[in-house]
Amino acid sequence: MFDPAVPDLALYQDLRGGTRIAGNLGWGNFNKTLARGNFVVAAPNFAHHTTADANHQIRNLSFPLLHWKKVLDEAAEGRFSFDDLDLRGGPIDSPVISSALQKLWSLSHEEGAPSRLLAQAAGCEILAELCRLGGEPFAPPRGGLAPWAQRRSLELMRARLSEDISLEELAAEARLSPFHFARMFKQSIGVPPRVYLTRMRVETACELLEMTDLPVTDIALEVGYSSNQVLARVFAKHRHMSPTEYRRVVRDPISSLEVS
Incomplete structure (x- = not known):
């Protein structure tokens, strides 16, 4: 498989397992056998190539840098850089990412095309875990939402229940970045914004x-x-x-x- 350089961070999940994959996805050469559910990550702006020793089935999720770089910069207070990530270990086995993806696919199947809130909140969870695995972890949230921020965000969700409300709009109501809002909302309410919206x-x-x-x-x-x-x-x-x-x-x- 040969892919041209694109400004996206791409995540590939092996759905079968047992296939040996070799190549370079932007983090250096690797040659390893993937277990079912393992992930590999392709770096942005890198023409990557891989070969497989058998037919395999993968699922792909891409993060356009134009949008997500801003989110990660806000989360890291302007210090984030993809160049600092180290994902050379090859296949990734992450229960956190697996769970986030499973919920994303499941809710998309139930509700049709994923809402902006669902896609953006899942993206924040996945990227936070990738950064932790790549040696650039974000500091844990220092607390939940302030009472006024929690009240206003819940009021906005209820007032616009029939609309495809975005994570950015909810975060703006709480005067927070989308990344920090998603984590603080979960700490305050006990579930992510997308789950609470469904409830x-x-x-x-x-x-x-x-x-x-x-x-x-x-x-x-x-x-x-x-x-x-x-x-x-x-x-x-x-x-x-x-x-x-x-x-x-x-x-x-x-x-x-x-x-x-």
Whole structure:
């Protein structure tokens, strides 16, 4: 595989394992066998090449430097440089990155195209871990959100529930960089912003199903999902029933028990 130099940091995950990979991805030559779930990282602005000794299946995620360099500079108070990273160890086995990617793919499957908040928050988690593995760790957050910042960010999420709100917009409301906001939000609330947003959408959908006669399609749009099918997938995961079943149960629990 030969790829021209592009201004992206690229992350490749092996989905099968057992394949021996050799080449240079910008951190020096390597020749190693990948286990299933291992990652390799291709440096930005480097024409990289690799060879594999068998057919293999990979998943790719790219970080355009034009956007992410600014985020990392803010996180490192202007001191970040990709040139300082040392990822010459070849394949990476990282539960943190694996978990972030799995949640990203899972939520994308459930909700359709990933929201800006989902993609940006996952990107912050992945890049923070890559920097730690590459010898340039960021200082841990010194505390959670200030009470006023937490209140305003949650109010903004609720007010714009039907929109594709971004991490930058939430961070600006708290007067923080997106990177610091994502980590401080999780420390204060206990879950990342994207997870809390899903919970808020499901809770609001439950309220609308219980208190109004709006069609399920309208409720889906009201809480930020593109269709009633997407809402049904999310509902099945979080409430273990369809939106229509939920409406029937909460409005007429006795009849629902008799049917069961």
